[in-house]
């Protein structure tokens with residue numbers, strides 16, 4: 523990772539922050555984005571002084587389209603982009619609203635798509651792009667229809683854009699976590715009872731009987747972002763403790 527510059531969207535907490543910490547420790551310059559002023563400030567305090575922290579709302583089309591311009595203020599070239607920012611809220615069909623549908627798709631799907639478009643001039647040859655999807659794209663849970671659909675779209679982007687961008691030396695892959703202990707679990711919108719049920723179910727379905735950690739996912743992100751994965755293109759790599767198998 524020495525001398526590499528890597529952008530991580532949603533790099534202020536959870537999986538993105540753990541990846542930023544791992545890559546920084548291995549000598550990369552990291553640029554992370556987030557939306558919440560408090561977590562942005564906390565990430566700036568946590569990460570090494572060389573790290574750049576940028577406020578950029580993935581749900582805003584104009585912010586997504588100007589991300590490349592913002593990044594260019596800090597780096598002329600990117601060796602990798604981890605398009606990881608995302609939200610998860612579970613809502614039963616009868617309680618869904620068009621606004622919530624749009625918000626979820628804007629943050630989880632439109633955001634990374636137009637962020638990548640705006641980053642294209644900065645991405646080197648070779649470089650690596652990693653999208654964060656979820657095993658929610660493969661397995662069905664009640665209330666997860668919109669979230670799962672957003673993450674299925676990401677798996678599709680991963681394949682199509684891998685083919686489209688390979689001639690430019692840009693490798694595109696998808697990382698699909700299962701249940702990982704991060705702040706996103708507190709924001710699923712579940713009642714305390716439903717949350718307990720969710721945690722018990724996910725733990726019992728895991729073949730190692732636990733949630734994963736952000737640090738475990740960061741190691742897979744590091745592999746996909748580094749030259750170690752130079753022959754891995756258009757892949758979806760699942761990291762879920764086997765939950766999808768049971």
Ligand SMILES: NC(=O)c1ccc[n+]([C@@H]2O[C@H](COP(=O)([O-])OP(=O)(O)OC[C@H]3O[C@@H](n4cnc5c(N)ncnc54)[C@H](OP(=O)(O)O)[C@@H]3O)[C@@H](O)[C@H]2O)c1
Pocket residue numbers: 531532533534535536537538555556557558559561562578579580581606607608609610629654655656657658698699700701702703704705706707
């Ligand atoms: N944890 C799991 O079990 C799990 C499983 C499968 C997939 N995932 C996926 O993994 C990714 C990372 O999630 P996480 O688990 O690490 O959760 P997290 O700790 O909540 O991290 C989400 C990150 O995305 C950022 N973010 C959210 N909405 C944003 C927006 N509109 N604009 C810019 N940044 C935004 C957050 O920044 P702010 O704090 O500023 O909002 C934060 O840095 C997500 O795409 C999620 O869907 C997670």
